[in-house]
Amino acid sequence: MPIKKISKKIIILGLTGLFLISITFIIFIYLSLNGNQKNSTKFIPTPIPEDQLKEETLFSSPYATDEAILSLEKDIQNLDQELQNTDLKERQLLPPPLDMEIKFEEK
Amino acid sequence: MKRFLPLLLFLFLISNNLYAQENDFNKTYNDYLQSLNQYRQSYKEYLTAKQSYLNYKTLTSKNEAFLKTLKMLEGRDQVIANYLNLLKIKLRNITGIVNYKQNILYLKLDDEITWYDNHKNILSSTGSLEDLLNLSQETEKRYQEKTETLIYQTLGNTLIGKEDNLRDKVNSLVVKLKEKIKEIKEKGNKNTNLPERWLLEVENRLLLSLEKENQANNLLEKIDQKTRNRQQTFSQAQLLLEESHQYLKEANFYLKEVIREVKNAD
Secondary structure, three states: OHHHHHHHHHHHHHHHHHHHHHHHHHHHHHHHHHHHHHHOOOOOOOOOOHHHHHHHHOOEOOOOOOHHHHHHHHHHHHHHHHHHHOOOOOHHHOOOOOOOOOOOOOO | OOOOHHHHHHHHHHHHHHHHHHHHHHHHHHHHHHHHHHHHHHHHHHHHHHHHHHHHOOHHHHHHHHHHHHHHHHHHHHHHHHHHHHHHHHHHHHHOOOOHHHHHHHHHHHHHHHHHHHHHHHHHOOOOHHHHHHHHHHHHHHHHHHHHHHHHHHHHHHHHHHHHHHHHHHHHHHHHHHHHHHHHHHHOOOOOHHHHHHHHHHHHHHHHHHHHHHHHHHHHHHOOOOOOOHHHHHHHHHHHHHHHHHHHHHHHHHHHHHHHHHHEOO
């Protein structure tokens, strides 16, 4: 009987110990992750433009350095700028606000 | 050196012409703003003089009302004339007045400017407040029946001119790119199926853009003497032109993709 009681106690103590160790371990992991984030500078990778990434990852054709293609590419880029900057509102050209009902009567 | 002389001369003339156009527009715009500010000032003075006359009905207040009304009406005619001149220069700079319709608008604008200039001179020779009010009604009638219609038609055609210029540029790039792709296809060192298909998409976008522009044009042509809300009709046309512009942007974006595809290996 006493041996059974002792073994029961050992099991309970063992389980409690294991539970406490795992809790401590979880808290430790949690603190180490969050604590580091607050105290240290966050690592932000330098953004790479999507176009550049695509071009770098793909192989070039014989026309990648072709003069005519490069010239067309430049023209297309210039036109893109022009398209973006085109003003179709033309607010400065809207008719001026003028009083077109000149009367000398009491309102 | 002698061989390049005509080319240099040509470039100089073009740049000089562009500078002159820009300068012309800025000067006219400043004249217009100045006349608008003067009109606003004279309008405030007219309101005060008018109120004073309506309150006191004295000969002095009537004379003061006459003078202030005259100044304000002269200012109003001047603003309209300057504004029409501004529209004329804008239309010329953007479209180059290359077709019949633009030519007609240009001539009509000239006619309107002359009318307001003459009317301003008639105003200055008027001797009574009653005559002034009659002359003011002439301006109001003219503005409602002719000028406003012309203003919105000109504005619309200026915007259409802008879109046409841009579409021409995209078209010219499509033609060049097509030639290049044909050349690549003949050499056979790059598969051109995808770029050719994408060029069809570009052409499709150009067609859609033109379609929207035609719709805008139809609306603008409906603006006439009988149109009740000209500004609203113009705004609708403007929205259609914005949609047309969006298709142009898409077409150009697709061209970028075609270039990228040509530069990449199969």
